[in-house]
Amino acid sequence: MTSVWGIARSQSVALLGMEAMVVTIEAWTGSGLPRTTMVGLPDAALTQAKERCRAAVLSAGFSWPPQVLTINLTPASLPKAGSHYDLGIAAAVLAAEGVIHPSVLEEIVLFGELGLDGKVHPVRGVLPALLGVRRVGIERAVVPVSQLNEARLVEGLTVHGVRNIQDLIEVLNGESGVDAIAEVPGPSEVSASPDLKDVVGLSEARFALEVAAAGRHHLYFHGPPGVGKTLLASCLPSILPDLSVREAMEVAAIHSLVDLSIDSLPVRPPYSAPHHSASLASLIGGGARIARPGAVSLAHRGVLFLDEAPEFSTQALEAMRTPLELGEIILGRCELSVKYPARFQLVLAANPCPCGLASTPRSKCTCTPMAIRKYGARVSGPILDRIDIQSRILPVRQCLADKQSMDVDSSLTVAERVQAARIRQSDRLRNTTWTTNAELPGRFVRKELPLPTGMGMVDSAVINGSLSARGVDKVLKVAWTVADLLEADRPSGDHLALALALRQGQENPQ
Ligand SMILES: [Zn+2]
Incomplete structure (x- = not known):
């Protein structure tokens, strides 16, 4: 049976950052010498899709239209990148x-890449794509079987996992596949x-x-190399509260764009x-065409640690300003700009001088005062x-270390105090937009x-110049x-x- 007008349509998704838009794939066959063309603003990976799909369909034992075949992706104005349109293209042609x-x-x-042998390969961005699809009311999706958990x-979405073209045809013809509404799997511990x-x-x-x-304050550690700055920073996620389901979904969706193995919702902050x-x-x-998320977004709802912060380029440090102010980053490209969330807790660490030896006892530091400044x-x-x-x-x-390390609190104990302090804050701020x-x-x-009480000490710090007016807040x-x-x-x-001491980086007066 051939479709009435020689046209068949399927649907896939264009991902613009975290935003997903449904793309219709049209396959039109007409008389003429065999030729396959693809239109609708595809990128290089997508232009190769017609070759992959043709080989996959033929390998699976089906025929590829022996005449003119035009594949059109609409809306044409939307830039389309990636190899995940393969399943949709193959389905429309079939x-x-x-x-x-x-x-x-x-x-x-349909969302998935095809191999030349007809096998379906995993692709990035399944989670944000399907979240977008669900928002516009579509209730069924086909994905690579290895990404079924994601x-x-x-x-509320019925998902089918397919291994190859045969699976795809069976699922679409209703010959196999479990049509149960997917349940959200329980969170797994990955800390x-x-x-x-x-x-x-x-x-x-x-x-x-x-x-x-x-208090979710940004933090700056100063100290010589090897003193434990990196270890301390890497302990921060272990004392932060667990992610809420909504936060975990945001984190998983971002990570889905760079990682092919999202199996469950994360529990701990990244x-x-x-x-x-x-x-x-x-x-x-x-990245080319549609920008991928970077470290600032992979740290969203978690911790971004910049070790040896003064060694980062001025450009890199300046680029941190927007996410610090807005909690998101906008990446402009000639065709379109995309937006990624980037609400992280920043931890910086720095050595006292370029060689790192300045504050050690009997210092061998040879840096000039100018270089240190x-x-x-x-x-x-x-x-x-x-x-x-x-x-x-x-x-x-x-x-001293031996004495001090005898009886220190574990991350779990500290995390409980942090959680209690967070609850006090959210209770106090319940009528505001802040937490x-x-x-x-x-x-x-x-x-x-x-x-x-005791604001006098803050006033003196401002008067003697050790604290700026903004520092008071x-x-x-x-x-x-x-x-x-x-x-x-x-x-x-x-x-x-204590707060004044922490602001000025002095020793704790307790
Ligand atoms: Zn030095």
Whole structure:
């Protein structure tokens, strides 16, 4: 049976960043010398799709139209990239050839790449694509069988996993496949982050980390190499609260665009630690045609750690400003710009000087004072303005380390305190749009919340120049977090003194 007009249609999805748009694939056959053409703004990978699909269909034992075949992807104005249109193209051609009844393709979306042998290969972006599809009311989808678990994360969608062209035909002709509405699989534990009980000594820095976690404050560690800055930063995810289902879905959808093995929703916040030599594209996102998410988006709802922060290029550090301000990144391309969420908690670490030896005892540092000053100034004002807590870490003497490491809290214990502090914050802020102290605008902290006692010490810090006017708001926010951690209803003078010390990177006065 050939379709009436020599036209068959199937549906797939164009992914523009996290946004999914349904694309209709038309296969038109007409008389003339055998020739397959593809129209509708396809990219290079997609232009090759016709060759892959032809080989796959023939390998599976079916015929490819022996006349003129035109494949059109609409809307034509939408740039289309990637190899996931293969299944839709093959289905439309098979329908035009009468192997599949064209009507079965009307309410189903197809997403997957074909091999020359007719096998279906996994593709990136299944989760954001199907979330978008579900939003426009489509209820059935076909995906590579290896990505069935990822597709099943989308509630209310009937998904079919196919291994090859034969499976595809059987599913579409209703000859196989379980049509049960997919249930959301239970979350799985994937946390592999180090534990705070492995951190030797460093009680001040541990406290700074705990306060940062509790109020979601950005944090800057200063200290010589090997002192434990990286270990501390990598412990941060282990003391943050679990992701909510909505957050986990956002995280999984972003990771789906770079990772082929999303099997379940993540429970713990992600951790992204790009190297200072990483390209700008891998940091903030980029790539040909449609930009991919970078480290700032892979850290969304989690932690972005920039070790040796002054070594990052000025361009890279400047590019952090937008996500820090807006919680998202917009990547412009000539054809279109895409937007990715990038709401992360920033942790920076820096050595005291370019050689790293400046603050060690009997220092062998040979850096000039000018070089040290320049190095420190590389992380510029706009980023420093967002940092609420600065912690200076000094090397721990071994005898002291042994004593201090005897009885330290594990990540689990600290996480419980952090969670309790978060609940205090969300209770206090329940009539606002904010949930954590770090998000609060300065005016709100100064005018709407009671001021701590002992504001005189903050005034003196401003007068003697060790604290900027903007820094005052930060100290107040951190003081609230300290109070929340210590289960006080409002910050006391002691809490304020602690906050001031954490802001200025001094030693903890306790
Ligand atoms: Zn040095």
